[in-house]
Amino acid sequence: MTLFWRLLALLALAILGAWAWQLLAADPGYVLVTLRGYSVETTVVVALAAIALAWLALRIVLWLLRLPFRYWKKRSRRVARERLAGGLVALHEGRWARAEKLLGRAASDPALRLPALLGAARAATARGDAAQADALRQRAADCGDAATVALLDAERLAREGNHAAVAALFDTLPGASLPPRAVELRMRALAATGRASDAVALLPALRQSQLLEGATLHAFEAQISAAALTQAATPELLDERWNALPKSLRNDAAVVGAYAERAAAFGLEESAAGAIEHALKKQWSSSLPGIYSRLPRGRRASPLKNAERWLEQQPNDPALLVALGRLCREEQLWGKAEDTLHRAIAQGAGADAWEELGHTYAAQHDDTRARQAFANALRAARGDAPQSLPGRGLRDLIRDEAVAEERTPMGMPRLPGPE
Numbered sequence: 001m002t003l004f005w006r007l008l009a010l011l012a013l014a015i016l017g018a019w020a021w022q023l024l025a026a027d028p029g030y031v032l033v034t035l036r037g038y039s040v041e042t043t044v045v046v047a048l049a050a051i052a053l054a055w056l057a058l059r060i061v062l063w064l065l066r067l068p069f070r071y072w073k074k075r076s077r078r079v080a081r082e083r084l085a086g087g088l089v090a091l092h093e094g095r096w097a098r099a100e101k102l103l104g105r106a107a108s109d110p111a112l113r114l115p116a117l118l119g120a121a122r123a124a125t126a127r128g129d130a131a132q133a134d135a136l137r138q139r140a141a142d143c144g145d146a147a148t149v150a151l152l153d154a155e156r157l158a159r160e161g162n163h164a165a166v167a168a169l170f171d172t173l174p175g176a177s178l179p180p181r182a183v184e185l186r187m188r189a190l191a192a193t194g195r196a197s198d199a200v201a202l203l204p205a206l207r208q209s210q211l212l213e214g215a216t217l218h219a220f221e222a223q224i225s226a227a228a229l230t231q232a233a234t235p236e237l238l239d240e241r242w243n244a245l246p247k248s249l250r251n252d253a254a255v256v257g258a259y260a261e262r263a264a265a266f267g268l269e270e271s272a273a274g275a276i277e278h279a280l281k282k283q284w285s286s287s288l289p290g291i292y293s294r295l296p297r298g299r300r301a302s303p304l305k306n307a308e309r310w311l312e313q314q315p316n317d318p319a320l321l322v323a324l325g326r327l328c329r330e331e332q333l334w335g336k337a338e339d340t341l342h343r344a345i346a347q348g349a350g351a352d353a354w355e356e357l358g359h360t361y362a363a364q365h366d367d368t369r370a371r372q373a374f375a376n377a378l379r380a381a382r383g384d385a386p387q388s389l390p391g392r393g394l395r396d397l398i399r400d401e402a403v404a405e406e407r408t409p410m411g412m413p414r415l416p417g418p419e
Helices: 003-026 044-093 096-106 110-126 130-143 146-160 163-171 180-192 196-200 203-209 214-230 235-244 253-265 269-282 288-294 304-313 318-330 334-346 351-363 367-382 394-401
Strands: 031-035 038-042
Touching: 031 044, 038 044, 044 096, 044 110, 096 110, 110 130, 110 146, 130 146, 146 163, 146 180, 163 180, 180 196, 180 203, 180 214, 196 214, 203 214, 214 235, 214 253, 235 253, 253 269, 253 288, 269 288, 288 304, 288 318, 304 318, 318 334, 318 351, 334 351, 351 367
Parallel strands: none
Antiparallel strands: 031 038
């Protein structure tokens, strides 16, 4: 309100007060009160003033009478808040008994009862008292939302690996009432119990909740989507789920790998290979060449040329070298397979490379080196140092460990280290 309008309002009030005073001065009114022979005579103005003073005195008396109770209530609430704060700190520090004690006392305040009981139930669960934890959860359920309380049971069941019980627990509750953490636990349980397609339907709700963001959200979406593809029962259902994915997930290595393996199981080798080839054009991933090399040949052309082209771009990738060695073995290019696999081992490949090398030697009926290669695969799997194969000199070892020069897309040499 501007200064002009304020002054105008004050002037109007002054005029109204003067007019009212004129009316009362001309006729102040008459009030007569009689009670048991006593009478009181006064004007209306005095009567109204007396009533206002009596009402004010009554309010003061009531305030004074309620003051001790208000002080006690305020003090109790302050003590309850202090206990809640102390209990949460003790819960964070792992002082389970102290946390349960403080939080149980803090539950005496109705406003703090639900969070205090939930924290006390967590403390009881952490110290292994299942009966006490169930009792505290039941008390919390009596005063809180069922979905919030069910979250405690779901977290306990998830830690125990009982995903079926987690899924059944949330199936009985309305999906719209689930808190974000409950939505995440339900999705993980659904994916683990063969119902990943139902979990995919909950992805929009998870995004909206902002429980997970950025790379963490993308990784979780990829995990759920890959599970849905793996659990597809028919080729038609697999294609339907694959085509429904956004482009960002259809280029994700985990999702592409799951689709390729499931498509290959249905005899769709060309679709599986095409998905991997398209994904590797967009972004390189060391996990896909191995899947690509294990796909059945079917009617498609030899994948060896694609692997060799990828090797020009990623000459020192151990997983790609193992995949290339496997493809060379299938083409019966024994010498090239041996050289590639030895180079893969020198670049850091482990048991898979040794096992593939053993298959290469076995295919050539070189039983001695095949047995030693398989033995080295077991040693590598256990973390032990492998034994050198006979017939390989220092020049071979140097050639294996030589790192090929990598170049950027502009043709410039790529220096080692972070880009």
